[in-house]
Amino acid sequence: MTPDENAIDKKDGVIDNEKELLERPVFSFRLQIILGFFTFFILSVVVTVGALIAINQIEKKFSNVQTWERFLFNIEQARRWEKNYFLYGRNLEEALSTTAEAKGLLDENLKKFEGSEIPVYKETIKKNLVLYQSNLLKLRQLERENPERMPPVDDIESNLRLYGARIVNEAENLAASEHEMVIRWLQLVQKVPAYFLVFLFFLMIYMTRFLSRRFMKPLKYLVNETRRIAKGDFTPVQPLRKFRDEFTTVEVAINRMLRELESRQNSLIESHKLRAVGILTAGVAHELNNPINNIMLTAHSLLDEYDDLTKPEHIDMIKDIIGETDRSRSIVHNLLDFTRENKSSFEPIDLGSLVEETTKLAKNQARVRGVPIKLDMQSGLPPVMGDRQKLKQVFLNLVLNALDAVDKNGLIQVRVRYHKLNFLSAQVEDNGSGIDPDVLPHIFDPFFTTKPVGKGTGLGLSVSRGLINKHGGNIEVESRPGKYTVFTVILPYYPASPTG
Amino acid sequence: MSTVAILSRYVNESRKIAEQTAFRLGYPLVTMEDLVKGAATDWNVPESELSEALRGVTLYDQFFRKRKMKLISMMELKLCELMVEKPIVFCGYIGYPIFREISHVLEVLVLARPESQEKMPETEKGTKPFADDKILKWLKNIYKMELEDPNLYDLSINIWHMDESEGADVIINTLGQRRFTPTTYSKKVIKDLELALRIKTKLIEKLPDVRVKSHDNTAYVYSKAFKRGRKTAIETKHAIMWMDGVDYVEIYKDPKSFQSV
C-alpha cells in the first residue's frame, strides 16, 4: 500500500470514527445528572409516603386502642352487673344489654381488625363473648322458667366467671398489644428520617465524587489530547467511553477541527510555498539577467567581430550561447518545478541532487547577503522514497532560515551522507547566532516563531517536521548560541530492491 | 540633469518655489496646466474634460471612473514624455508612481503650516496660505497615497518660515547630492515607464485594473480579467503588439508573478 492510499484510508477512518461515535447509545451527563436528582426525588417521595402511611397506621391503631378500651369498659360493666346479679339477684338485664353492646362493638369493629397483626385473639375473644352471652341468656331463661325459685346455677356462674375473665384478659392483651404497636410505629416514624438523613448524606458524597470523576477524567484526557495535538500530531481523538455523552460531542468537534487543521496546514504549505516563490522569483528573475546578459554580449560580439574571429572562436561563442540558454532554462525549470502543484506522490529520490537543486533556488538570496553555501555530498547514496515538492520545501525552509540566522561572515554548510542503520541524513549548518537553549525545545511547536509577524519566510518548523515524519524520518536540531545551529533531516533510504 | 518634482496642496506657495527653482536651474517648469494642454493636443480631447478629471471625487466622477483613469493616464504619459526629453521642474500632484521608480527624481513635499500649534496670524490679511484640500482626497482616491506623509519624499520643505528663494536654495542644494545623479539605468527606467504608460493609456478604459510594466521593448500586462478568459488576453495582446516600441507582449493573470517581473 502506498502512503497515499494510507492517507485516504486514514481520512475515511476519521469519518467512520465520527459516524461510529455519533451512533453510540446516548448516556449524556445531562441524563446522568437528571438520573441522580431523580433518585433523590424518588427517595424523598418514598420517605414521605412512608411517613404518611406510618401516621395513618398510628391513627388507626390509636382508634383500635380506643375501641378496645370501650369494649373492655363494656365487658367490665357487664361483669359488674353479673356480679350484682349473683349477689343481689338483680341487674341481669343490664348485664345482658352491656354484653350485647360489647358484642355489637366487637362485630362492628371485627371487620376493621381483620388483616390486622393479631387475628387469633379476636376469634377467641369473639368465641368467649358468645359463650359468655349464651350463659347469661341461659341464666335469664332459667329465671323466667322459675320466677319463684331459682335452681342452683353454680356451673353457669363459674362459666360466666371463666369466660368473663378470659374476655377481659384477652381484650386487655389486645389493647396492650395495639398500644405497643402504636409505640412501635411512633418509634419508627422517629427513626426513619434520621436514617434517611444519614443515607442521604452518604449518597450525596458518592454522587458528587462519582459525577465529578466522570467529568474530570475525560477533561484530563482531553487536556492531554490537546497537548498532543499542539505538538502537531493530528491523529483523531479516541473517546474514553463506549456510550455517547457531551464529551463525545466535544471529541467529534475536536476531530472535525483536526481535519480542518490538517487541510488548513496543507493549504498553508501551499501558501508558504507561494510566498517562498515570491521571494525566490524576485531573485530568480534577476538571476536570469546574468545568462541573458552573457547571451546578449556573446551574440553582439559575434555580430560585431565576426570577420576578425577564427572559426573555432565562432564555435566557442555559439557554444557559450547554447550553454547560457541552457542555464536560463534550468533556472526557470528549477523554479517551475518547485511551484508546480502536483498531487503528493512518493517516488525514489536522489537526496543529494534534490538538496543541491534546492540550495540553488536559495543561491540568489545567499548572494544578496554575501553568504557562501558549501555543499558536501557523499556519493553513491541509495535513493529515499519521498515527495519531491515537499522535501524541497523543507530544505528550502532550512536553508532560508540559515540565511536569516547568519551575518556578513556567515557560512552555510549543507551535507548529505549516511546516517545510522537504514537512514540518510541531510544537514544544514550555519555559523550564525544560534538558538537560545530556552527556545530550542519549542522550535518545532506550531505557531512558534522568533520572527516578527509577516516576516517569516518559510514553512514553520513544525510543519517541516510533520512532513518529514510522514516520510518516516525526523528533524533534529543542535545549537550553541553564538556559535552554530545544525538541523539534521533524517530519512530512511529505499532498498535497492523495492518491496512495494 | 536631475528632475525635481514638487508636490503640495498649497498651490500658490509651491508654484512660487517651483518657478524660482526652475529659473535658477534653467529647467523648464511643468505645471498641471501644461499637462492638461499637452494631453489635450496629443489625444485631441477637450481641456475642460482633462481638468475635470484632476478634480473632485464625487459620485458622478466615480461613475465615469474608467474614462477618468484614461484621462489621468494621458496626463501621466505627457509628464513622462517631458521627463524623457530633458530635466524639468514639475509642480503639481500627479505622477507619484512614476517618480518613485526613478532614482534621479528629487521628490519634494511643500508644506505651509506652523510647526507647532502656534496661532495663525489672522491680522495680516491674505498671508494665510490657501490649501486645496481636494487634492488630498483626489490623491487618496487615485493613488491611495497620503499626500503629506513625509516618508514618501526625499525632501520636505515647510515654507511657513521660509520664502520661496530659500525654499529653492534647499531644493537646489539637495539636488546637488550625487545620489540624484541620473544614470544610464535610471534613464532607461523612464523610457520603460513611458512605454508602459502608453500601453496603459490604451488599455485602461477596457481593463480598469490593468497594470503594465515594460523592459527593453517587452510589455508585461496584468489584469484580473485575463483569468476569466483567453479571449480578453488575446485581444489585449493584439491591441498592443503593433504599437511602436513594443517587440513582445507577456500577459499575466497572477498578480504575484507579475510583481516579480
Place this chain on the structure above:
Amino acid sequence: MKRPEVLLIDDEPIVGQRLKTGLEKMGCAVEVSKDPKEAMAWVNEKRFDIVITDIMMPEINGIQLLEAVKEINPDARVIIITGFATSELARESMEKGAYDMIAKPFKPADLRAMVAQAANEMGFTDVTDGQERHDA
C-alpha cells in the same frame, strides 16, 4: 599615446571575455577578473582609471569594490553593471561615487559608449566609440 587603465570585474567569466576585445579596440588597457578578491588586490596595488564592476558577487560585492577604488583614486570612474538593478541601488551607488550604472542585460555598445564618455571626460581624448560596427 596614453591609454586609460580599465578593470572589469564580473564573476560571470563570459562578460569579461566578450567585453575585453571591444574595449581594447577603443584604446583601453583592459584587465579582467572574475574573482572580486583578486580584483580587490589589484585595486590596492595599481591605479585604474575606469573600473567596471558587477554588484552581486561572492564574498566581496560591487559596492565594497567601488568604495575601495574611490578611496585609492577618487578620480577613477566606476561603472556599475548589475542584474539586480533598483532605484535604491542606483542612488546608493551614485552617492558612493559611481560614475554610472547600467542594468543587465545590456548591449556591448551601450557600455562602450559609457566607457568612451568617461575616458574623454578624464582627458583620454584618443579613446573613441566610433569603431565600425554592424547595427544591432
